[in-house]
Amino acid sequence: MMKVVALAGGVGGARMVDGLARCLPPENLSVIVNIGDDFDHLGLRICPDLDTVCYSLAGIANPDTGWGRADETWNALESVVQLGGPDWFRVGDRDLGTHLERTRRLRDGWSLSQICRGFCERWGIRVAVMPATDDIVPTLVYTQDGAMPFQEYFVRLQCEPKVTGFEFENVERARPAPGVLAVLKYADLVVICPSNPWVSIDPILAIPGVRVALAGRLILTVSPLIGGKAVKGPAAKMYAEMGIEPSALSVAQHYSSLLSGFVMDQVDAKLVNAIRSEGMDVLVTDTLMKTQQDRQRLAGEILYFADSLRNQQSRNIPLADRV
Amino acid sequence: MMKVVALAGGVGGARMVDGLARCLPPENLSVIVNIGDDFDHLGLRICPDLDTVCYSLAGIANPDTGWGRADETWNALESVVQLGGPDWFRVGDRDLGTHLERTRRLRDGWSLSQICRGFCERWGIRVAVMPATDDIVPTLVYTQDGAMPFQEYFVRLQCEPKVTGFEFENVERARPAPGVLAVLKYADLVVICPSNPWVSIDPILAIPGVRVALAGRLILTVSPLIGGKAVKGPAAKMYAEMGIEPSALSVAQHYSSLLSGFVMDQVDAKLVNAIRSEGMDVLVTDTLMKTQQDRQRLAGEILYFADSLRNQQSRNIPLADRV
Numbered sequence: 001m002m003k004v005v006a007l008a009g010g011v012g013g014a015r016m017v018d019g020l021a022r023c024l025p026p027e028n029l030s031v032i033v034n035i036g037d038d039f040d041h042l043g044l045r046i047c048p049d050l051d052t053v054c055y056s057l058a059g060i061a062n063p064d065t066g067w068g069r070a071d072e073t074w075n076a077l078e079s080v081v082q083l084g085g086p087d088w089f090r091v092g093d094r095d096l097g098t099h100l101e102r103t104r105r106l107r108d109g110w111s112l113s114q115i116c117r118g119f120c121e122r123w124g125i126r127v128a129v130m131p132a133t134d135d136i137v138p139t140l141v142y143t144q145d146g147a148m149p150f151q152e153y154f155v156r157l158q159c160e161p162k163v164t165g166f167e168f169e170n171v172e173r174a175r176p177a178p179g180v181l182a183v184l185k186y187a188d189l190v191v192i193c194p195s196n197p198w199v200s201i202d203p204i205l206a207i208p209g210v211r212v213a214l215a216g217r218l219i220l221t222v223s224p225l226i227g228g229k230a231v232k233g234p235a236a237k238m239y240a241e242m243g244i245e246p247s248a249l250s251v252a253q254h255y256s257s258l259l260s261g262f263v264m265d266q267v268d269a270k271l272v273n274a275i276r277s278e279g280m281d282v283l284v285t286d287t288l289m290k291t292q293q294d295r296q297r298l299a300g301e302i303l304y305f306a307d308s309l310r311n312q313q314s315r316n317i318p319l320a321d322r323v
Numbered sequence: 324m325m326k327v328v329a330l331a332g333g334v335g336g337a338r339m340v341d342g343l344a345r346c347l348p349p350e351n352l353s354v355i356v357n358i359g360d361d362f363d364h365l366g367l368r369i370c371p372d373l374d375t376v377c378y379s380l381a382g383i384a385n386p387d388t389g390w391g392r393a394d395e396t397w398n399a400l401e402s403v404v405q406l407g408g409p410d411w412f413r414v415g416d417r418d419l420g421t422h423l424e425r426t427r428r429l430r431d432g433w434s435l436s437q438i439c440r441g442f443c444e445r446w447g448i449r450v451a452v453m454p455a456t457d458d459i460v461p462t463l464v465y466t467q468d469g470a471m472p473f474q475e476y477f478v479r480l481q482c483e484p485k486v487t488g489f490e491f492e493n494v495e496r497a498r499p500a501p502g503v504l505a506v507l508k509y510a511d512l513v514v515i516c517p518s519n520p521w522v523s524i525d526p527i528l529a530i531p532g533v534r535v536a537l538a539g540r541l542i543l544t545v546s547p548l549i550g551g552k553a554v555k556g557p558a559a560k561m562y563a564e565m566g567i568e569p570s571a572l573s574v575a576q577h578y579s580s581l582l583s584g585f586v587m588d589q590v591d592a593k594l595v596n597a598i599r600s601e602g603m604d605v606l607v608t609d610t611l612m613k614t615q616q617d618r619q620r621l622a623g624e625i626l627y628f629a630d631s632l633r634n635q636q637s638r639n640i641p642l643a644d645r646v
Contacts, residue, residue, distance in 0.1 A: 042423045043366060043430060073396050079420020083445050085427060093416040097402020100365045104408060107366060122406050 001028050002188035002306065009034045009200025010049045011066035011232050012224055012289075013193035014056035017127075019295030020191065021057055023303055026126030030183040034195070035112070035131045036139035036168055036203030039151045041089050042080065044099035045106055048151075049200065050116060050131055051098055058123035060094075066232065069094040088156040113177040128179065132204040135174040139199050140167040150199060159234040163241045166198055171206045176213075184213035189306045192221035194287065196235040197254045198242075205258075220261040220306055222287055222298070223248040227267045231288060247271060252278050261309050263287060263302055281309055324351050325511035325629065332357045332523025333372045334389035334555050335547055335612075336516035337379035340450075342618030343514065344380055346626055349449035353506040357518070358435070358454045359462035359491055359526030362474045364412050365403065367422035368429055371474075372523065373439060373454055374421055381446035383417075389555065392417040411479045436500040451502065455527040458497040462522055463490040473522065482557040486564045489521055494529045499536075507536035512629045515544035517610065519558040520577045521565075534581075543584040543629055545610055545621070546571040550590045554611060570594060575601050584632050586610060586625055604632055 004024060006017050008031055017031050031053060038047045048067065055061035055069060062068045072092035081087040091099065098119070105115045111134040120129055139150040143161035153161060184190065195201055205211055228246050230236045236246035244250050248264040252275045259280045264271065265287040272282050283305040289295045327347060329340050331354055340354050354376060361370045371390065378384035378392060385391045395415035404410040414422065421442070428438045434457040443452050464476040466484035476484060507513065518524055528534055551569050553559045562569035571587040575598045582603045587594070588610040595605050606628040612618045 043426050044423075069402075073398050073416060075396050075416035076399055076420040076423065079392075079417045080424045081420075083421065083424045083442055085420075085424040093396060093398035093419075094402045096416075096419065097399040097404075097408075098406065100367075100399065101403045101406045101408040103366050119406055 001025060002303065002310075003183075003186055004029050004189045004191060004303070005183050005187040006031045006191045006193055007034075007195075007201055007204050008032070008049065008053055008193040009195030010037070010052045013049065013195040013200060014052045014061065014066065015289040015295050016191065016193040016222060016299065017053055018056045018292070019289065019297075019299030020303075021127050022292075022296040023299045030128040030130070030179070030187075032130055032132050032180055032183070032204055034200045034203050035133060036137060036199060037150050037154070038136075039138065039149060041091070041151070042086070043103070044096075045103045046089075046091070046099050047102070047112070047131070050112075050129070051095070054116070054120060054123060054125060054129055057120075057125045057127055057129065060123070068092050089151065090155075111177075113179065128183065130179045130183075131177050132180060132210070133174045133207050134177045135170065137171045137174045137203065137207070138169050139203055140169055141199070142166065154199075154234070159237060163198075163234075163238050165242075166202065168203045168206045171203070172208065174207050176207050176209050180207075181209055181213045184210070184217065187217050188310070189303075190214060190217045190219040191302060191306075192219065192255065192259075194222040194224040194231070196224060196230070196233055196238070197251060198235065198238050201255075211258075214258060218260050218306060218310060219255075219258050220263060220302060220309075221251070221255055221259055222263040222302065223251045223265065223268070225251055225268075226265040226288060249274050249278075252280065261305060263298075263305065281305075324348060325626065325633075326506075326509055327352050327512045327514060327626070328506050328510040329354045329514045329516055330357075330518075330524055330527050331355070331372065331376055331516040332518030333360070333375045336372065336518040336523065337375045337384065337389065338612045338618050339514065339516040339545060339622065340376055341379045341615070342612065342620075342622030343626075344450050345615075345619040346622045353451040353453070353502070353510075355453055355455050355503055355506070355527055357523045357526050358456060359460060359522060360473050360477070361459075362461065362472060364474070365409070365414070366426070367414075367419075368426045369412075369414070369422050370425070370435070370454070373435075373452070374418070377439070377443060377446060377448060377452055380443075380448045380450055380452065383446070391415050412474065413478075434500075436502065451506065453502045453506075454500050455503060455533070456497045456530050457500045458493065460494045460497045460526065460530070461492050462526055463492055464522070465489065477557070482560060486521075486557075486561050488565075489525070491526045491529045494526070495531065497530050499530050499532050503530075504532055504536045507533070507540065510540055511633065512626075513537060513540045513542040514625060514629075515542065515578065515582075517545040517547040517554070519547060519553070519556055519561070520574060521558065521561050524578075528581075537581060541583050541629060541633060542578075542581050543586060543606075543625060543632075544574070544578055544582055545586040545625065546574045546588065546591070548574055548591075549588040549610060572597050572601075575603065584628060586621075586628065604628075 141153040142165040239246035462473040465488040468484040559569035
């Protein structure tokens with residue numbers, strides 16, 4: 001059985017990871033999660049992607065939103081807002097407990113990855129989930145309205161400002177979290193989840209040592225763009241604003257030489273040859289993960305695709321061959 | 324109409340204050356609240372007595388417990404505990420919102436009394452509620468098991484250790500919060516609420532300047548002990564452990580020369596003469612506040628008693644004269 005490492009952002013990443021976890025023994029899957037979205041709010045350290053991945057794996061995620069907790073209540077936030085406090089970031093009560101306990105442990109000197117391990121144990125998650133780094137590497141979004149912290153752009157301004165670029169602050173001094181380089185070193189397959197390339201995956205790839213550790217690995221990605229649109233979030237809008245046509249091809253070119261294989265939706269089948277000519281194998285399938293069954297099926301197909309690539313490096317699976 | 328200032332601790336204080344607020348125009352009532360119980364928990368600044376008083380005045384207090392919020396949920400705490408965090412201090416979700424927003428403002432440089440004013444405005448409280456001080460003056464409980472912070476003694480250890488004394492840390496350097504000395508200066512009546520004399524009222528009286536400002540005021544108290552027992556909390560236990568018989572008489576002697584009048588329950592009628600001989604007038608009535616009607620009736624009787632004392636300094640109201 002292959003040792004698989006997933007690189008994941010939030011909702012799309014969590015769905016993909018959940019699918020992989022349903023196909024692999026837990027000891028064969030590790031997840032490296034983006035922490036560029038992390039920020040301080042109401043005095044609490046909030047790690048949206050890490051929590052979204054963990055809640056999904058623990059089976060306690062809100063099935064409707066993809067983020068936050070199931071059976072959530074909103075009384076603490078209602079009380080904060082009643083008192084005139086900030087209302088732009090939605091934190092549910094159960095979710096708040098995670099942030100409170102994480103912040104308490106950070107203050108007590110725990111590292112984020114230690115905290116993540118402790119939480120996973122409590123939540124019954126047997127897959128190894130780790131933040132990309134224990135250092136603080138906040139994503140700064142450059143826009144036509146100026147530079148701003150990611151959550152300011154993403155949540156408060158609802159991705160309205162036109163993006164001109166990104167910076168992962170202090171990333172040149174960041175160190176990969178314990179376990180990150182080790183799991184990459186022994187990975188038979190790295191799956192870059194269908195997360196936002198600019199603000200979910202690039203922040204992981206920017207950490208010194210990560211790209212080096214990826215060299216020579218079998219790396220696949222699933223396009224987060226389907227028919228030129230993002231399933232969720234501003235990825236397509238970002239591509240357009242950066243002067244790049246939002247498409248699966250642009251995603252393939254984004255990662256370019258990193259990739260051995262590319263997984264894309266059949267609505268983009270016309271792009272197969274263009275993507276192949278980027279030097280990667282292509283799997284065309286249904287990539288939209290609406291249900292738990294979708295996640296598991298897609299993960300299974302990816303693992304099968306990867307296996308075929310390992311056995312026969314140059315084999316492509318054209319649309320016609322799909323079962 | 325008299326200008327009234329109440330000195331209040333938690334549940335008993337909040338009930339008395341609520342009764343007074345139902346009898347007086349809001350501009351005629353000010354409340355100085357104990358902050359010796361305040362502490363940091365889960366990274367949040369928690370002010371139990373201030374919140375209990377405000378929740379009561381705002382009509383959002385839990386009617387069953389006397390502390391915390393009505394219609395409360397406990398999901399954040401459940402989530403913290405699930406992760407292995409501390410479970411000994413019960414914080415509800417709505418209540419948590421108060422602590423989050425208070426802590427946020429403290430970090431932004433607001434003083435506790437500024438925050439309290441802002442919260443009161445939001446909660447529609449027109450009575451002037453103020454913390455005794457904006458300084459940090461934590462109550463330390465000396466016990467046979469050693470000295471410990473108040474909430475450690477009160478909540479975590481359920482008041483089990485035998486008390487030998489109290490310290491209000493840093494109180495000698497504390498300044499009364501803005502408004503405290505001013506409202507005392509113009510008070511026609513000061514009501515010491517039926518709160519714990521040792522740990523709810525003494526911390527207020529210990530703040531430099533407060534006793535001086537009380538000199539010459541008409542001051543009444545309502546005994547928190549009825550039939551030698553506290554309605555709530557460890558007051559009676561504390562008296563006994565300090566070698567003093569817990570009784571209304573002991574409460575009268577506790578405040579001694581401060582008091583012009585003493586309000587006590589009719590079950591303690593036999594102590595009237597002993598208390599009178601301490602040099603104070605006595606009102607004997609039903610002091611147990613089970614319902615909102617009880618609070619209002621007791622407050623009305625206290626105001627009437629105070630008025631009679633103002634008009635006729637040496638008049639006593641013996642049991643037989645009660646309506």
